[in-house]
Amino acid sequence: MENKYDIIVVGGGHAGVEAALACARLNKKTALINLYENKIAAMPCNPSVGGPAKGIVVREIDALGGEMAKAADATALQTKLLNSSRGPGVWAIRVQSDKDEYSKYMLKIIKNQENLDLISEVVIDLKIEDNTVKGVYLTNRKLIEAEVVILTTGTYLKSEILKGEDKYSSGPNDEITTNGISETLKAHDIELFRFKTGTPARVYKNSVDVSKAQKEPGTSKELAFSFSTKNFTKIEDQELCYLIHSTKETKKIIEDNLHRSAMYSGAIESIGPRYCPSFEDKIVRFSTKETHQIFIEPESKLGDAWYIQGFSTSMPIDVQLLMIRSLPGFEKAEVKSWAYAIEYDCINPMQLKPSLELKNISNLFTAGQINGTSGYEEAAGQGLMAGINAVRKINKSDPLILRRDQAYIGVMIDDLINKGVWEPYRLLTSRAEHRLLLRNDNAENRLKKIGHDIGLINDDEYNNFLIFEKQIKAAIDDLTATRFTPKSDLSIRLGELNQANINHGYSGLELVKIPTVNVKELVPYFDSLKKLSELQLQSLVIETRFEGYINTEKKVVERLIKLEKKQIPDDVKYELVENLATEARQKLIKVKPINIGQASRITGVNPSDIQMLLFYLKNNYSN
Structure with a gap:
């Protein structure tokens, strides 16, 4: 343990592990401080990873360079594809995890990671000066300084256990809890909530x-x-x-x-x-x-x-x-x-910037259940983003902010900072208005280049992904160029299986577009299809059959992106914007959106308010 780091991560749960690994892998001297060395990425509740929406988040974490997906695959006791009888927008992988092996896997990764120290200690307080975090205090008021601190404290902030009439101060499973951080946050005008969760016998x-x-x-x-x-x-x-x-x-x-x-x-x-x-x-x-x-x-x-x-x-x-x-x-x-x-205590996440940095306290980031969420996957996704953006803050780079059409992680963070929480937040497919674009099969297409550009996906893995994409394209080209007559072996077989009645010539791609046709019936006729994995075949079928819907959705997104590009200056005085509804004015002042797109998604801000704001910006910030 040293006295100064670039970044300190407080808490070694699913958020903390992803945050610490991202920081260290991006060449920042990082300390991960956890209560117990043998309880890294623990599963105090359901021993599983994935599920509807959550499973797609795990794929997104992997595409960006996180670790959860690899750990879940390596320690899975059982694997399922959920919602397979429904549309592809809600398909999701879920694994039953070996919680002991999962934690051991993550501990090994942490201990072998360069630039990363694992410290088994209790953080009792934060050092904050001039509304900027400077480090953390351990037991006996020992100070460790850092340029950035990331809080991933889970359910350990001022936590209490309840069993019927019994109520006592404790973290999960009768572990240590801490009160000092909560008091310091409140002293710096950070609004805290009390949330509850539970676990079965x-x-x-x-x-x-x-x-x-x-x-x-x-x-x-x-x-x-x-x-x-x-x-x-x-x-x-x-x-x-x-x-x-x-x-x-x-x-x-x-x-x-x-x-x-x-x-x-x-x-x-x-x-x-x-x-x-x-x-x-x-x-x-x-x-x-x-x-x-x-x-x-x-x-x-x-x-x-x-x-x-x-x-x-x-x-x-x-x-x-x-x-x-x-x-x-x-x-x-x-x-x-x-x-x-x-x-346990958690913060009102509307006090966060889109980067997950607190607005009132510079260089202090939060991720996971402290932000009012529930679930290992939601925590890990936030932890990864907090780690990436902590590094970018030190490097004086713009934060990485994922749009709602780019990732479920983007949907989650956007929901948290613009809508707030009134109960523990859980990701659901219904929260994503662009879920046909945010599928289980296309996480790499959406995010792999971003992960490579920021430095968390190495060249070898990225090149393998480019080969993966080329193989799908080659198969589509072959399917498009090859035609089957009604008397062909494939046409006869599809008829016998009641998958299609082929009464005129079809290209292979046109056959794939028929909903009742199982693409695996075409595999023996194409060497390019034989090379494809289950995931590649799934992606090919979805992109082919839903091409019209996907293109329509992309046009909607293009219009929305234009709103995201309309930046709102930091010094805008919303009290001077004429004809704003009172609720809209209050919400805009509280959230401080960074662009018109974000402003339009704040609960209580209506289209008429956005028009008034655009008119004001045009007249006063035309340059």
Whole structure:
């Protein structure tokens, strides 16, 4: 441990790991300070990575040069492609992770990374002078200085654990919490919220009868998050998950003891995640529903416990045991660790610049749950962007700001800084208005060049991507140039399979455009198709079948980009803009948008307000 670094990252969770690696890989002397060395990128809740929208974020992190995708692929117990029966805009990979191996993988990467020191310590406070962060204080007020500090403190800020009537100061799993950072932020006029999350109990595997559950296997498809992954886990080597349903008895136990839940007794005053509610919240909100889905998932290959997904609670321990033993196959279950709820401090993210730097405190960046989000993937995406922009701030370069049509990461950050949060934010496909452009299959096309240009994607990997693109183009050229008559072997086979009725000549590409045709039927006829991976084939089919929709969407984006190019000067005085609605004026003053595009997305700012602002800028900032 040294006394001065270019960048200090506080917290070694998913946001902190990506931030620290990005900073170090971009040649900044970086310190990652975490409470425990053996809890790097831990998974205190669901041991999985990916899912709708989230899985695409993991692919985006990989395309920009982050590490989460590689770690998830290397430590996956099971892989699935979700929503495959629906449109490609919502397809997403999800893996069941070995949480122990995932953390070990990330620890090894951190320890072997040049320019990066891992420090096991408690950050008790920040050093801030003249509204600029100067470093952090460790226990015993030891100071480590830095030009930039990135806070990725997760749920550890002034956190409290709740189990029924019990409430006590603690981080997750009875770990250390810290109060000093919260007090310092408030002293510098940073608005803080109290949010809540929770986790279910873990139950010993040998005490559960899974024969009463429905098996949930993975996929045999060769799927991976990372562009670099070449080894895929065979279906027979993947771990099983299971599906059960709660019972009427489960519901009655909760209804009879609702007054003892920390959430409903008044002990919890903070706001929890709407899209991942506690089980008692499900019972109250969906009172006419007798049963609910519950997934039984392994936490690690060698571990001895099941994770009961969808069964988080803040009930006292005696009630938890009744709830668990009311589930099918859990009649004799023995609990390894009990469920709990946790309250913690987070900031109002509308106080952030698009770079994730605080507006009121220079050189202080934040990422992850401190910004009001939930989920490992959301945290990692923010951490990567905070790390990149921290380096660019030191280098006096413009920040990297991803547009809403470029990445789900861009959608998330734009939502946070312009709309704020009133509950833990979770990425959903419905939040992205351009989701046909933000697909699982095209993350590289959208972001790989950016990752290469900023220095996080090396030349070899980028050249491999260029080959990847050329192979798809060559296949499209072959498909376009080759025609099939109604009497061709392929036409006859497609008819026998009821995939297409070929009654005149078709090019190969025209056949691909037919929705019922499986592109794999064409593979034997084209050497160029034989060279394509599952991902390349998927991308070829989507780009071909949705070409019209995609081109229409791109035209919409082109118009929106023009608004992004209309910059708003830092010294604009919104109180002088005539005919602005009062709410719009207040929001613009608070958010301080950097361009008209951002201003137009602020909740409470209407098209008429934008017109007044444009008129004012034209008359007063015409140069």
